[in-house]
Amino acid sequence: MRISERNFYSFVKRHQLVLISAVLAFFSLHLALTDRKEYERGHILKEVLSYTVTPVQEALLGADAQVKGVWSDYVMLVGVNQENAVLRNAVSLLEEENNSLREEILRNERLRSVLEYRDALPFGTTGAAVTGFNLERWMKTIVLNKGLRDGIGKDHAVIAPEGIVGRTLDVHNTASRVLLATDARSNIDVIVQRTRVKGVAEGNGTDALVLKYVRLIDDVQVGDLVVTSGISGIFPKGLVVGEVTKIEKGRDNFFNHVEVRPAVDIGRLEEVLVLSERPLLME
């Protein structure tokens, strides 16, 4: 072995941690910068996660309500005498029953409004429950308990009675992930309902949307309703996106900076409707 080769091997051995870290970092960077293209990445891992983690998420959301009930109805009893404990226990059981009935009534009301909304829609939809929320800083997604098995495909619109929620991003057999309208990767072709001014509603990672390409001369006012234009081929025309809350002159002196408050409160979302087909296919 020549001296230069020996030097090279000894250099690699000495700095293997730095070199391997650098390779992994560049590989990660390559993954991240090409992720927006239509490459299917991490499919097997995501499929495994959909089979393993989604049922756990469903169970955890169910357990959450029970744990809260146990905390308020049982743990607070510690420290009182026996008789009080028995009586309070009986009251708490009744309260718990009452709570669960109230919860059922609320759930029925929610489902009724979703069903009424579904019946009024001119296209086929599938009802799904939200089983997980990932409201990260810039990336905002939710997980649904329905997938390919239920006729859901990639890029299908997800809606609620109040308005649009987002579109399906990854669809697995039994679960699917929805890219929320407020995610930084989301952009939706929209129109201002009152004046028919066109624009693109983009997420920027905050809880609001930014309405882009609205010129200074365009007639847009605070309080205007923004609806889908139907151009993108994902969302049908006329679904509510949100309401204009802020208008400022843009830095370029050509476009306005318009903020839109989404119609759907994601934090309170429990059930959604997924369009069975994409609007272009339906036509």
Place this chain on the structure above:
Amino acid sequence: MKEFLLFLPLAIAYMALKSTVLAGFPLPDIPLIIVFYMAHRKAAVDGALCAFALGYLDDAMSGGMLGTSSFSLVVIFLAVHLLSKVVQFTTPAVKGGGVFAASLLKGALAYYILRAAGLDAIFQSGVFLEAAVSGLLAPAVFAVLQKTVDFATPRKFKDNEN
């Protein structure tokens, strides 16, 4: 590799809780603290692989852009490893401060990757909150990680000379 296998279920449990019952709460960044822990103690190649794997898993489970977290965590692993030759991460305050800085770095790296990918993201104050929570709770999480490693490591006794 043993530490990675020990910490993986912990990270998965954290990610499952973060997306369900604890969604919306300011939580410490457990994968970041695990990477920091592995980097400042005795950094080895499996630590870098662990950083990559935890980041990849985080991205896959949160529906983020694959590679964003893994890039940030690998860079942080390397930075902490190199820094630990100069700085002794011995006291809880230094560890907490280190995790706070690493969390800020992670937020900044994620932001610049999104900008480089052509997304119109704005830098958020939530990054500072998450960094503060991670920094404050890091010493406690370090203690749990250490206990987990100790629990899984068989004790070695010195042979009795008599």
